[in-house]
Amino acid sequence: MAVKFFGQFLVEQGAVTSSALLDAIELQDKKNVKLGEMALAMGLITPEEIQRAHNAQMSHDIKMGDLLVKMGFLTPDQLSDLLTRQKNTHLYIGEALVQIGSLTQDQLQKHLDDFKADQAQYVSNGIELPVKTANDSIWEMTADITYKMITRVLDLQYRPGKCAVATAITPNFMMAAMDFSGDVEARYLISVSEGLQKSIAKVILSEDSVDNEPAEVLEDTVMEFVNVVCGNVAAKASQMGILMNINPPVTLSLPSCGLKAPDGHTVLCFPIHIEDGEKMEIFLLIKN
Amino acid sequence: MIKVLVVDDSLSVARQLEKIISESGDFTCVGHAKNGAEAIKMNHTEDPEVICMDMNMPGMDGLTALRTLSVMDKDVKVVMVTSLGGVGDKFTEAIKLGAKNVISKPFDADTVLRILREL
Structure with a gap:
């Protein structure tokens, strides 16, 4: 009856336990690489540059990617490419629950359908x-x-x-x-x-x-x-x-x-x- | 009867929850605390088995109280009740701190009782 995120919906419905959800979140944390780390792994920026960006983020209320561009460490095209890669490789919570064996693919699909139906009431009509x-x-x-x-x-x-x-x-x-x-x-x-x-x-x-x-x-x-x-x-x-x-x-x-x-x-x-x-x-x- | 402590600064939410709990047949409400500090005190005096606690309260908020309760009393089961339940990181933080589940507002009696009975 309220706006929720999918993991919460699953726990509330009793479809997965809260400890399984925590395991899945841990897996997400391991697999979903942060933008700065990805840029570092691809050799686009240096560890010193990312450290400087982290320090600057304390006083700049903007996202890391935008900050890296603003500080001249990344070009806008490089940022766009990184964001696309990050999106394409993102492990969603449902898939993470399948990977740790808490849900089957069929169960995931059914719960996703139920979740979409539950949340459809909060889709804006303009x-x-x-x-x-x-x-x-x-x-x-x-x-x-x-x-x-x-x-x-x-x-x-x-x-x-x-x-x-x-x-x-x-x-x-x-x-x-x-x-x-x-x-x-x-x-x-x-x-x-x-x-x-x-x-x-x-x-x-x-x-x-x-x-x-x-x-x-x-x-x-x-x-x-x-x-x-x-x-x-x-x-x-x-x-x-x-x-x-x-x-x-x-x-x-x-x-x-x-x-x-x-x-x-x-x-x-x-x-x-x-x-x-x-x-x-x-x-x-x-x-x- | 399973003893439940209700923690919410809102009188109307406390009334809603107390009604649902008292009409359930298997739970009984042992009191109403208005903030996290009162909840910790009443957990000691009333010894509830379950605590239904709001997240966003003036004074000591629900997550701070949850952090303390999870150290002080390993047996009490805490369920957070909040309009912020849908904010992903708030939900995750509550579960990480030891909450057994999170009930989102607006709630209905069936959902509240189902979650309490699954504890």
């Missing part, structure tokens, strides 16, 4: 952003996963409104946020009306009525929804090669006049129309 931002695909995916979780977790009917650039964040009954860091820096913010907060609480707590629940618990259910969405966004981002760390969710109180978009940020607003006239908005405060 969302249009009003402006060009860095990492557009990440923000489109974030909106897409939010929509999917509204259906799957909250079981609510909704219609997505047109995404727009916001100059201010308009207040609503409750607002919860989570910060992303790593390869991208942004704040994910969700605003819900009072009725919607109750709908979310009923589903998360599996209760028919939440009228007697303290405000703290009702707020916590919205924060938990944010946590589930953002955790799955981070998982999907990691599949796309983007590192996204998340912090625990927080609630926010805004003045009744709203909050001006912070300087140095692009604020995207995704209005979401929920059945029964309830209102939800997602804001993404993306650091420029």
